[in-house]
Amino acid sequence: KAGVTQTPRYLIKTRGQQVTLSCSPISGHRSVSWYQQTPGQGLQFLFEYFSETQRNKGNFPGRFSGRQFSNSRSEMNVSTLELGDSALYLCASSLQTSGSTDTQYFGPGTRLTVL
Amino acid sequence: GIQVEQSPPDLILQEGANSTLRCNFSDSVNNLQWFHQNPWGQLINLFYIPSGTKQNGRLSATTVATERYSLLYISSSQTTDSGVYFCAARGGSNYKLTFGKGTLLTVNP
Numbered sequence: 001k002a003g004v005t006q007t008p009r010y011l012i013k014t015r016g017q018q019v020t021l022s023c024s025p026i027s028g029h030r031s032v033s034w035y036q037q038t039p040g041q042g043l044q045f046l047f048e049y050f051s052e053t054q055r056n057k058g059n060f061p062g063r064f065s066g067r068q069f070s071n072s073r074s075e076m077n078v079s080t081l082e083l084g085d086s087a088l089y090l091c092a093s094s095l096q097t098s099g100s101t102d103t104q105y106f107g108p109g110t111r112l113t114v115l
Numbered sequence: 116g117i118q119v120e121q122s123p124p125d126l127i128l129q130e131g132a133n134s135t136l137r138c139n140f141s142d143s144v145n146n147l148q149w150f151h152q153n154p155w156g157q158l159i160n161l162f163y164i165p166s167g168t169k170q171n172g173r174l175s176a177t178t179v180a181t182e183r184y185s186l187l188y189i190s191s192s193q194t195t196d197s198g199v200y201f202c203a204a205r206g207g208s209n210y211k212l213t214f215g216k217g218t219l220l221t222v223n224p
Contacts, residue, residue: 107157
């Protein structure tokens, strides 16, 4: 079974632009979460989606948004990019069905550089 | 929300040595995972262990939920074990994993 995939793997943008990152979960997984990793703040939770609904949101400004499609694939969008948005963005999926464990499986990440 | 603390922040070993990494959490958990982050940034699942003990080859983990800590044991370390080890926990009814700051392990040949 294929793992979590994320595209693109690397991205360079300039301040003020917007960016869309994509995440395809493991087949059958219904929950997708996004995390931001920076050297200063570590790994921080952005948001979590289940069946196209956002169930949880971290402490990030409204410039960070996301959505989940009916096939469980998810996208996150960052508008009006700032230098501080440079980070590794990680996506995780989990099964989230009755009787299953809540193990989170992570994708390889998208490394975003804002110039 | 839940707080997760890892120790030590850095650990340097000679190949073949054993090590213990610790993770303390501030509240009861329903999910606790250990990850190894590879040089390319991917988080590799090591254990899902909200309670009890598990072993996988040279690695094992124990979580004592009542005392709010988890331990990751690495035996006969190899240079390929080098990297950052993260503990992450989830508690209550929210759906996010809270990560510790990690332990940077360096195994020298």
